[in-house]
Amino acid sequence: MKNIPLLIPILLVLTACSGSTKKADGYGTFESIEVNVTSEQQGRLISLTIDEGQTVKKGYVAAVIDTTSLSLQVMQIEEKIKALTLQKANLSMQQGIFEEQKKNMVREINRLEKLVKENAATTKQLDDARGNLNITELQISQAGIQQQATGAELSSLIKQKDLLNYNLSKCYIVCPKDGIIIDKYFEEGEIVSPGRTLFKLSDLSEMYIRAYISQTQLTSVKLGQTVTVAADDRSKGLKKYNGTVSWISQQTEFTPKVVQTKEERVNLVYAIKILIRNDGSLKSGMPGEFYFNEIK
Numbered sequence: 001m002k003n004i005p006l007l008i009p010i011l012l013v014l015t016a017c018s019g020s021t022k023k024a025d026g027y028g029t030f031e032s033i034e035v036n037v038t039s040e041q042q043g044r045l046i047s048l049t050i051d052e053g054q055t056v057k058k059g060y061v062a063a064v065i066d067t068t069s070l071s072l073q074v075m076q077i078e079e080k081i082k083a084l085t086l087q088k089a090n091l092s093m094q095q096g097i098f099e100e101q102k103k104n105m106v107r108e109i110n111r112l113e114k115l116v117k118e119n120a121a122t123t124k125q126l127d128d129a130r131g132n133l134n135i136t137e138l139q140i141s142q143a144g145i146q147q148q149a150t151g152a153e154l155s156s157l158i159k160q161k162d163l164l165n166y167n168l169s170k171c172y173i174v175c176p177k178d179g180i181i182i183d184k185y186f187e188e189g190e191i192v193s194p195g196r197t198l199f200k201l202s203d204l205s206e207m208y209i210r211a212y213i214s215q216t217q218l219t220s221v222k223l224g225q226t227v228t229v230a231a232d233d234r235s236k237g238l239k240k241y242n243g244t245v246s247w248i249s250q251q252t253e254f255t256p257k258v259v260q261t262k263e264e265r266v267n268l269v270y271a272i273k274i275l276i277r278n279d280g281s282l283k284s285g286m287p288g289e290f291y292f293n294e295i296k
Contacts, residue, residue: 024289028211028274030231032202032284035177039192040170041065048188050199056175063173063186063198070168077161081154088150095143098136105133179203207278208246209288212269215252220292221245221272228291229276239281243274243290 047064050056109129115121183200186192209229213221225245233239249271274290276282 024230025217025227025292026211026213027287027289028209030207030209030276030282030284030286030288032204032207034182035179035201035203036197037062037173037176037199037201038195038197039065039173040194041167042191042193043067043069043171044191045186045188048184048186050181050184052181052184054181056179056181056201058175058177060175061172062175062181065171065173065192067168067171070164070171074161074164074168077157077164081157081161084150084154084157088147088154091143091147091150095140095147098140098143102133102136102140105129105136109133173198175201177201177203178205202284204278204280204282206275207282207284208273208275209243209290210271210273211290212271214267214269217292218248218270221248223248225292227274229274229288230290231282231286231288233281241276241279241282243276245272246275247273 043065045063046066048062050062056062109126112121112126112129116123116126179201181199182202184198185196185200186198192198223245227243227245229241229243230238231241252268252270254268
């Protein structure tokens with residue numbers, strides 16, 4: 001009985017400690033946002049300037065596919081464009097000459113018509129002049145048609161050149177965002193084809209925690225909601241971050257096997273993703289927890 005007073009303070013301390021420990025609303029694993037960078041062209045890799053673990057910036061040219069064939073095609077198209085441009089200019093000049101000839105012929109026909117009335121010129125001269133006018137008008141029409149055809153062909157060649165230049169630009173594989181190269185699937189000198197993944201890039205500026213919530217919790221969660229996310233920190237114990245619910249599954253599923261107890265694995269849950277701005281401390285695969293009732 002004498003020991004009872006000594007136990008009371010200890011029980012009070014233990015009670016206070018257990019009451020201050022708030023249980024997390026859920027647990028999950030931090031994952032980075034990964035991007036598969038693929039080739040859109042076929043050819044030999046003549047340059048590959050990345051390695052696994054390398055930090056890259058958005059726009060960095062990571063690889064170059066041989067551009068020789070496409071460059072030669074562009075040169076051929078450019079020569080054709082020059083030739084057709086000159087041909088179109090010549091046709092336009094010819095049409096201008098025919099137009100001037102037509103004006104002179106019209107004036108000559110008007111003069112001959114007066115002379116015929118005065119019996120100073122023959123009707124044959126007038127008919128010949130009118131025939132020459134008809135030929136010139138036909139030449140004008142043909143020159144116009146040829147110009148249209150040449151213009152259409154020129155327009156088609158310009159579009160072909162634009163397409164070739166676009167394909168040329170796709171021979172330069174650039175990093176779509178800042179990040180770290182986590183996988184590289186080809187080496188310099190190898191042949192790549194459209195749709196093949198050249199390397200995988202991990203964006204560590206933002207992370208997300210994939211977790212699971214119960215049907216009961218689902219009613220209090222919505223897209224865009226701010227929640228508190230915590231991760232282990234050696235110096236601070238738990239380091240807290242503001243996170244945003246970025247995705248909520250529309251279908252229930254059985255709790256994944258990674259959950260500790262067999263009893264919890266038979267429950268139906270909803271998968272969610274919580275996006276967090278990374279300060280450099282978070283790494284893929286780290287465990288984390290979150291709290292809905294600590295919204296800041």
